[in-house]
Amino acid sequence: MPNPHRRLSDPRELNALAHPVRMAIVELLSLSGPLTATELADRLDETPANCSWHLRKLAQHGFVVEAEGGKGRQRPWKVPGLGFRWDEEHASGSVEERRAAQALSDVMMGRAIDRLRESQQRAPDDAEEWRAARSNTEMVAWLTADELAEMNAAINAVLDRHVERLTDPAQRPANARLCEFVAWGVPTYFPGIEPA
Template identity: 40%
Template sequence: MPDTPVRETVLSDPRALRAYAHPTRMRLVGMLRREGPSTATRAAELIGESVASCSYHLRMLAKYGLVEQAGGGQGREKPWRAVAKYTSWPAHSDDTAVDEAAVALSTTVAELYFERLTRAMEQRHRLPREWREAEEFGDHQLYLTAGELVELRERIRELLGAYDGRNDDPALRPEGARIVEFLRIAHVAPEDAL
């Protein structure tokens, strides 16, 4: 087993897509990426689920190659780790089963983002002023071609990539750095949008 996770796992099997489209499983993978290897017991403490639930979901994630045992420990005290830093899936597939499963997964991710954003907004009054002023909450409506949208997406990814190393190496984090969730969402406006 490698010590450092691969950069990305690409899901294309509809069963794997549907398996990952479960909020508890997404929280577990996110927790393992952020905290590093953890047992089902520790995971249960961190995400607020039962140990039995975490054990079950970790085994399901392992079945589809999203997590693996990290070595050491016994029984429920065996640590698990995320296989990759990121998970991606097709934005479109000619295979109807893959396309439908990818839409279901994307919908679950959007719901989790909204839930996390809502909690952040509710708790933001606790942040120091400098952090409240640094946060951004807004939108842009742009007339773009599909090619321009791809170019813009790649430029934003490049900008964000300059900070990626800090996730793996705490020595690269400047004093006062905190985890910031930067959502990237770009979609064609629905025809009935005002």
């Protein structure tokens, strides 16, 4: 299994990843294993030349590496690790780092929202068991900072429960499908409601 959760703080790294095509490439390589620029282009509706250019940019920062086998355009690429972590509001980070982290977060959340919308559009065509298993949840609660940290840790523990299935197909039960969970636990702001 690749090493999990590379910590990002260099604005150059954050900016290199904060591009929809590059993020799509990293996602596909994480989910589908080694792929060539041509294979990525077919899946992303891009040109092989464009995918090659983005692969080289990702490789400059160690987000992708060449896999064994192939030459030239038939050279496969893979990710050396699984996932990334970065701090949008890192107090000691520079303004440049915070801006780059926010740009990366915007790309990530935009892609997740796009996948949510596509899933909602396709839901009527899903089998009943998959329609019944779906859920959208949103809530607000009055919490202390310690309680918020505890809830976030508990949610992360649940979300990490089946992470090995991403890279080890033998771990996947029959009839398993790729599913996505997006969660954030943050202080929130409503008009007319004081934070404390």
